[in-house]
Amino acid sequence: MYDLVIIGGGPGGLTAGIYAQRSRLKTVLIEKEMVGGQIAVSDVIENYPGFPSISGAGLMEKFEEHARGLGLEITFDTVENITLDGNVKVLKTTEGEMRAKAVIVATGAKPRRLGVPGEKELTGKGVSYCATCDGPFFRGRSVMVVGGGDTAVKEAVYLSKLAAKVYIVHRRDKFRAERMHLERAEAAPNIEFLTSSTLKEIKAASGVVVAAAVEDLKTSRLKDIPVDGVFIFVGINPTTDFVDVDKDESGFIKTGLTLETSIPGIYAVGDCRQTPLLQVATAVGDGAIAAHMVDGYVEAFKER
Numbered sequence: 001m002y003d004l005v006i007i008g009g010g011p012g013g014l015t016a017g018i019y020a021q022r023s024r025l026k027t028v029l030i031e032k033e034m035v036g037g038q039i040a041v042s043d044v045i046e047n048y049p050g051f052p053s054i055s056g057a058g059l060m061e062k063f064e065e066h067a068r069g070l071g072l073e074i075t076f077d078t079v080e081n082i083t084l085d086g087n088v089k090v091l092k093t094t095e096g097e098m099r100a101k102a103v104i105v106a107t108g109a110k111p112r113r114l115g116v117p118g119e120k121e122l123t124g125k126g127v128s129y130c131a132t133c134d135g136p137f138f139r140g141r142s143v144m145v146v147g148g149g150d151t152a153v154k155e156a157v158y159l160s161k162l163a164a165k166v167y168i169v170h171r172r173d174k175f176r177a178e179r180m181h182l183e184r185a186e187a188a189p190n191i192e193f194l195t196s197s198t199l200k201e202i203k204a205a206s207g208v209v210v211a212a213a214v215e216d217l218k219t220s221r222l223k224d225i226p227v228d229g230v231f232i233f234v235g236i237n238p239t240t241d242f243v244d245v246d247k248d249e250s251g252f253i254k255t256g257l258t259l260e261t262s263i264p265g266i267y268a269v270g271d272c273r274q275t276p277l278l279q280v281a282t283a284v285g286d287g288a289i290a291a292h293m294v295d296g297y298v299e300a301f302k303e304r
């Protein structure tokens, strides 16, 4: 039996792994896809202290190297559900079963779908949720970015360095993105803001995106804008279906100050939990707190 199973290898999970190794807890980190999490596809991080400018992949490589250097066991598998046998957490995975005294859920979140006609069918054929992954395909072409948060505005600035033209479509005329991202977008000569507007449909010809139908919410006018790509950044959905603890209406896990969930011995960190700020820096803080709490929990652990 493990002392601790950490589910998810993003900044929160890897930090918890580093602290757990230093506490000499018998720990395994389970990752479904790729160590690094969502942030690993971010082209540049400029607000993680100590690194004025570093790629998301570069920063996460350093986290992974640090954790593995301390001997953290990392395994690739998917957790399907967690049940209790007394106080023991039983994790059913695609590959089998794991038992642990404590669990840290660090599964992060995935981009939310907009749900407009054309979006699903054209994903990978001009519709994308990742600018660093797909931006280079649109070099010298025209793209649309949907959303008004940090991701939309930051990624629009990144895309403006590759594409000839970038439209930002946002449903309000106020942006929730950081002022610094907005100033950069405003300064880019090839970014055009379409505010108080919504994307209604993505249109294709010969199976690839050719236009986006956008409605001006002030005039109700609908017009087709020729674009080769549509990048959708309208928020995130937490990956929390597999764990039956208290959550808010969007599925973010509710935790207390100690980051314990409604089940004793199960903790949640980073983007999958209900928190006012989703950043690498805050996920790192969460990982440290949760691993520290697990140390005390494991010391007092009784199977029944």
Ligand code: NAP
Residues within 6 Å of the ligand: 047, 114, 146, 147, 148, 149, 150, 151, 152, 154, 170, 171, 172, 174, 175, 176, 178, 198, 233, 234, 235, 236, 276, 277, 278, 279
């Ligand atoms: P977000 O902050 O939730 O913003 C989502 C955006 O999409 C909002 O502007 C929202 O509009 C819009 N939206 C949502 N549903 C929509 C719909 N159905 N139709 C049209 N527009 C819709 O999400 P995010 O930008 O992905 O950021 C997620 C978290 O990561 C945030 O906490 C963010 O601060 C953080 N983050 C930080 C950085 C950084 O550099 N510091 C970079 C990326 C992400 P409204 O504004 O009208 O609600």
